[in-house]
Amino acid sequence: MSFAEATAVSPGATEPPPPHLDRFDVTIAEGWDILGNANGGYVLATIARALSATLGRPDPITVTSHYLRPVSAGTAVVDVETVRVGRTLATGTARMSRDGNPLVEVLGAFGDLGPDGVDPDAPRLLRGEPPELPPVEECISMASASDAPTQFSSKIDLRFHPDDLGFVRGQPSGVPRMRGWIRLPEGEPFGTLGVLLAADAFPPTVFNASLPVAWAPTVELTVHVRARPAPGWLRGTFETWFVSGGRLEVSGELWDDNDELVAQSRQIALVPRPTS
């Protein structure tokens, strides 16, 4: 099942929503999960597809997702409320629910990152660069590194910087960072919705830290999409600077083959203590 199929939305037929909402039916597909919980970027991309449809704008510009409950595979509804439709941006909220229980809440602004929407002469300043990575063929897939790769790792083609995958052998690098190449399988283009998936597809950075942290559930993820990605591989780097107060942040960048910044991301995650 392609990313586009897995994130499909259709106008809601199951039950009438309140009058100020647009309701969509969605199906969280099998295999896009880690230990039964659907990947947060995948879920965000699905909700963003519904928002984009209601708001009539193709590209997420900035989207923020709050993860309220684990999302298992199966049907759900997404209710979209239009907040404001402006000239440059259209803004809305969306809630994914199941059996009346909210699972994920999203607030986002959408626009047009195509030629009509972006001024080619706009001021430009890049003070950073794409992450330095060995060539794709020298980077390492999860499937080749792990005895028990998750099904999710077949949904997205991820090749890690060799220095960043030691954690699967119990040898974390000591630096809470994950870098690698990423693309969708079978030549499917990311588009700007796929960028939302890519922004949350790397393993937790904290797996490479020497800390007693087994998992870091995301509370909130914000993605700023800067450009429609060129076809082919993206390069991603995700890094944590501060683990404090029972939480950590992850800041990410995604770059395309033209050395264009495609997106920046930041999330805040809980740092549960091991329950041993």
Added chain:
Amino acid sequence: MSFAEATAVSPGATEPPPPHLDRFDVTIAEGWDILGNANGGYVLATIARALSATLGRPDPITVTSHYLRPVSAGTAVVDVETVRVGRTLATGTARMSRDGNPLVEVLGAFGDLGPDGVDPDAPRLLRGEPPELPPVEECISMASASDAPTQFSSKIDLRFHPDDLGFVRGQPSGVPRMRGWIRLPEGEPFGTLGVLLAADAFPPTVFNASLPVAWAPTVELTVHVRARPAPGWLRGTFETWFVSGGRLEVSGELWDDNDELVAQSRQIALVPRPTS
């Protein structure tokens, strides 16, 4: 008028809200604006106070604000919807409106950053430090540097790194960064709501860039509050890494006198071309 007074909220008496919303009346105070538009951090703090009241949790953990229209001084309503109340976090959305027009939309998760809410033995890793600043008395206030300081600069006591205030004399540093000491006047404590103000109180970083950008209206601002601030000065650093696609981001950190990370922030702003 203190920050606490300027951000006061009261249960809405003006008109009945829809049944699933909590309505608050607020007054955007005079003098908290730049050229007539109320400061985004001040507005966010006001809305967060309403969210905190409805959700019954004292501290914003992660809040995201979308600025839809300029906010002038005067009365407005804030409608809060509870999305989920969990054990650790409570999540809600809030909309500030005037005459039925949405001005600002917020999505936030609130919790308890007091002794009962934070595990003192939680894993900890700080890979960064507070910004290096000269002592407060060697830093420079806007009032002493500018011939025409805004009224807003009297609402908050801000002392800039000497290298970062050249822009007021038409001599930008060339580095899109603003660093300085910040506190509320007359010994008023920030608290975690005041931290939201501090996260958006510095001038635009782009004023220190050598780019044809006169203003950068914020589309979206997200603040992660990590700790309740100690009394006294905070140190802030705000920096832009990428101006591209007609937008720029600003990433910020706020630290307190105990060298504790109080908050991280990130915003995305539009980069309008000069209209000359």
